Amino acid sequence: MVVCFFLFLNCEIFIMLKSMRIILTGATGLLGRPLMKELAAIPKSRLSGISRSRTGEDIVNIDLLDLPAAEEYLRKETPGVIIHLAAERRPDQFDRNPEASRRLNVDAVAAIARTARDIGAWMLYLSTDYVFDGSNPPYAPGDAPNPLNSYGQSKYEGELALWSATNRGAVLRVPLLYGPVEYPAESPVTALIETAKAGGEADDWQQRYPTFTPDLARVIRRMIEISRDDEFLTGTFHWSGNEVLTKYDMVRLIAEYLGQNTAEILPLRQAAGGAPRPHDTRLDCSALESRGCDRRTPFAEGLRAALESLGSLTEGP
Numbered sequence: 001m002v003v004c005f006f007l008f009l010n011c012e013i014f015i016m017l018k019s020m021r022i023i024l025t026g027a028t029g030l031l032g033r034p035l036m037k038e039l040a041a042i043p044k045s046r047l048s049g050i051s052r053s054r055t056g057e058d059i060v061n062i063d064l065l066d067l068p069a070a071e072e073y074l075r076k077e078t079p080g081v082i083i084h085l086a087a088e089r090r091p092d093q094f095d096r097n098p099e100a101s102r103r104l105n106v107d108a109v110a111a112i113a114r115t116a117r118d119i120g121a122w123m124l125y126l127s128t129d130y131v132f133d134g135s136n137p138p139y140a141p142g143d144a145p146n147p148l149n150s151y152g153q154s155k156y157e158g159e160l161a162l163w164s165a166t167n168r169g170a171v172l173r174v175p176l177l178y179g180p181v182e183y184p185a186e187s188p189v190t191a192l193i194e195t196a197k198a199g200g201e202a203d204d205w206q207q208r209y210p211t212f213t214p215d216l217a218r219v220i221r222r223m224i225e226i227s228r229d230d231e232f233l234t235g236t237f238h239w240s241g242n243e244v245l246t247k248y249d250m251v252r253l254i255a256e257y258l259g260q261n262t263a264e265i266l267p268l269r270q271a272a273g274g275a276p277r278p279h280d281t282r283l284d285c286s287a288l289e290s291r292g293c294d295r296r297t298p299f300a301e302g303l304r305a306a307l308e309s310l311g312s313l314t315e316g317p
């Protein structure tokens, strides 16, 4: 009897994934924009994005802090796939407004995961390398998290909230993201333009693995397609770029692109102020690599695309 029930449930989810209705939260953000483009190209699927206030094609505005409104929308639409990106992802901003940030990063995940379970959807939750303390890289998905700051703690609690509601889902941890932006501060990489132009100190202590958002969008599409066509992906996965740079390295590359004098840029060889950050959270990505995820745009090329997206803001002296 129990076996029949699980067979029925798996079959029902499989059918839902075959004719796919996909809902993506955080659809207007740094990762959400390229992901909307990538997912729109999946055959036999219908895609909608959720954002708080920015608008766009196939985007609906729902404040995810209004949990009943979010649940009502998902129950009405009954997607087979929910990709949950929306979060407060700036550690310092998180600390400035911890209550609302926690509601978004933990409570909203719990509510969406419960709804996903009730409607039989597969849910993918975007998490961060900041769940690790950075003292013993590389990190495999099963290694014990030990977040150093409140943002990392909240994302880890978001992971636990997912697992306490449903086992029909996946967590994808990624490090610092960069790609085409709408304004310089939108990504931690393009935020360095000011220092590249004016000179000053840049962190040379924290090892970073900048990950190009269009590449990550391709990985997420692959995860969805695997779940539709082959095995049903569950558990925790890692993905990241494979070039290691500090922010000091990145500022120098940006300065070179802008034709600025790199002698004015100075390395800061200890942890900078603000919310504590881990030293080196290199992620072991072998599980997704073995499933055919392999596109990693070289940093120099991705950086050029990110800077070009800002147009005249990145004109030289």
Ligand SMILES: NC(=O)c1ccc[n+]([C@@H]2O[C@H](COP(=O)([O-])OP(=O)(O)OC[C@H]3O[C@@H](n4cnc5c(N)ncnc54)[C@H](OP(=O)(O)O)[C@@H]3O)[C@@H](O)[C@H]2O)c1
Pocket (backbone or CB within 6 Å): 025, 026, 027, 028, 029, 030, 031, 032, 050, 051, 052, 053, 054, 055, 062, 063, 064, 065, 084, 085, 086, 087, 088, 089, 104, 126, 127, 128, 129, 155, 174, 175, 176, 177, 178, 188
């Ligand atoms: N960026 C990184 O370097 C990085 C690194 C590791 C992990 N991550 C994870 O990757 C995911 C995506 O990050 P991102 O950089 O693309 O984020 P982002 O650029 O900050 O975009 C945030 C998105 O969430 C939406 N949102 C924010 N608050 C909301 C609310 N209360 N209700 C509804 N929607 C809301 C925003 O809508 P509006 O545009 O309308 O405000 C926007 O679409 C996050 O889960 C983050 O933790 C990011």
